[in-house]
Amino acid sequence: MMKMTNFETGLLGDKVPYIRGGSGQREAVVFFGVNALFKRLDKSSKPERYVNQVSRLLPGHRFTILGYAGCDFEEIVRDVAHAIGTAPDVVLGISFGGFVAMRFAAQHPELVKCLVLRVSAHRFSPGGWRMIERQFEALEGGDLRTLVRENALLFRRPWYNWLVQLKLWKDDKRLTADFRDAAAILSDYRQLFGPDFKKNAEYARRIVNPTLVVGSTADQLFDRESFEETADLIPNARLHLFKRETHILPIEKSDEVAGVIADFLTGQTCSSGL
Numbered sequence: 001m002m003k004m005t006n007f008e009t010g011l012l013g014d015k016v017p018y019i020r021g022g023s024g025q026r027e028a029v030v031f032f033g034v035n036a037l038f039k040r041l042d043k044s045s046k047p048e049r050y051v052n053q054v055s056r057l058l059p060g061h062r063f064t065i066l067g068y069a070g071c072d073f074e075e076i077v078r079d080v081a082h083a084i085g086t087a088p089d090v091v092l093g094i095s096f097g098g099f100v101a102m103r104f105a106a107q108h109p110e111l112v113k114c115l116v117l118r119v120s121a122h123r124f125s126p127g128g129w130r131m132i133e134r135q136f137e138a139l140e141g142g143d144l145r146t147l148v149r150e151n152a153l154l155f156r157r158p159w160y161n162w163l164v165q166l167k168l169w170k171d172d173k174r175l176t177a178d179f180r181d182a183a184a185i186l187s188d189y190r191q192l193f194g195p196d197f198k199k200n201a202e203y204a205r206r207i208v209n210p211t212l213v214v215g216s217t218a219d220q221l222f223d224r225e226s227f228e229e230t231a232d233l234i235p236n237a238r239l240h241l242f243k244r245e246t247h248i249l250p251i252e253k254s255d256e257v258a259g260v261i262a263d264f265l266t267g268q269t270c271s272s273g274l
Contacts, residue, residue: 006021006023006051007019007020007021007047007048007051008020008021009041009042009043009044009047010042011042012064012066012079012080012083012084013079013082013083015069015079015083016066016067016068016069016079016080016083017036017040017041017042017043017066017067017068017069018041018042018064018065018066018067019041019042019044019047019050019051019064019065020062020063020064020065021048021050021051021054021055021062021063021065022051022054022055022058022061022062022063023060023062024059024060024061024062025060026058026060026061026062026089026090026265027061027062027063027088027089028054028058028061028062028063028064028088028089028090028091028092029063029064029066029080029084029088029090029091029092030054030058030063030064030065030066030091030092030093030094030097031066031080031091031092031093031094031097031098031100031101031104032050032065032066032067032094032096032097033094033095033096033097034095034096034151035151036065036066036067036068036097037067037068037096037185037188037192038147038148038179038180038185039178039179039180040067040180041065041066041067042067044178045178050065051065053250053251053254054092056254056255056258057092057118057250057254057257057258057261058090058092058258058261059258059262061089061090063092064084064088066080066097068100068188071187071188071191071192072191072192072196073099073100073103073192073196074103076100077100077103077104077107077108080100080104081104081107081108081111084111086111087110087111087112087113088113089113089114089265090113090114090115090116090265091104091105091111091112091113091114091115091116092116092118092261093115093116093117093118093120094118094119094120094250095118095119095120095221095247096120097120098117098118098119098120098121099120099122099192099197099200101115101117101120102115102117102122102200102203102204102207102234103200103203105207105209105211106203106204106206106207107203107206109207109208109209112209113209114209114210114211114212114264114265115207115209115210115211115212116211116212116214116261116264117211117212117213117214117230118214118250118257118261119214119215119216119219119221119222119247119249119250120213120215120222120230121213121215121222121226121227121229121230122200122201122203122204122226122229122230122233123200123201123222123226123229123230124221124222124226125219125221125222125223125225125226127220127221127223128219128220128221128222128223128226131150131220131221132193134146134150135147135150135151135189136186136189138150139182139183139185139186139189140186142182142183143182144179144182147182147185148179201229201233204230204233204234205233205234205235207234207235207236207237208235208236209236210236210237210238210264211231211234211236211237211238212237212238212239212240212260212261212264213227213230213231213234213237213238213239213240214240214242214249214250214257214260214261215227215239215240215241215242215249216241216242216243216244216245216246216247216249217241217242217243217244217245218244218245218246219245219246219247219249220246220247221247222247224241227239227241238264240260240264242256242257
């Protein structure tokens, strides 16, 4: 597949970090994964990597990948709603970004036509919570390397994980330069994954827009039950589960995931929920 190299970075509303890329008639807003909490997207040393990932999933779309400047969900949603102004053709929430996307859709249905939650649900699985607890421990000890490994070594294919581990070892010096301070990330974690996190189910019930939930049965952070519960909570939701794939499903099976998303968008009459 051809790589997309054209991109633009900056701040929306002088606050929300973003990367723009893609091409086509349709427009998408993408709430990125937790990586966009660890480091500023607009200051990324390799923004084309994010552009290429999203381009594979949303061919024919111009898209804006959003990072996070606020310390809690309410602030993030408020800033994004103020910055984007009009509803894109699709809002895509990736992993952690799905939590934000669900709240955004619930609070601003007029700014969402169709919602896609990719490897994301309203809650973590029990195993996923244990991973989050280990990340808290790593951040409390200022250990960014463990934090990154917990989020990166999630491929189904063992040799992919080996290659990622090798790359992390080679990029060890750049890690601390690219990432935000561990104490700042820890502060955000405490806000985002504190008591307010339990309200996610309430927000999911309020979503009125056509929604697609894409997950995998061997996901390390979520599980079949959490994906199914999320699809049941959202009144107008469709669920598609890939068997035996992991949390890195969208990279390892990008063409298949893109096909599922394209079929959903083609079959829906997506209009803002007013």
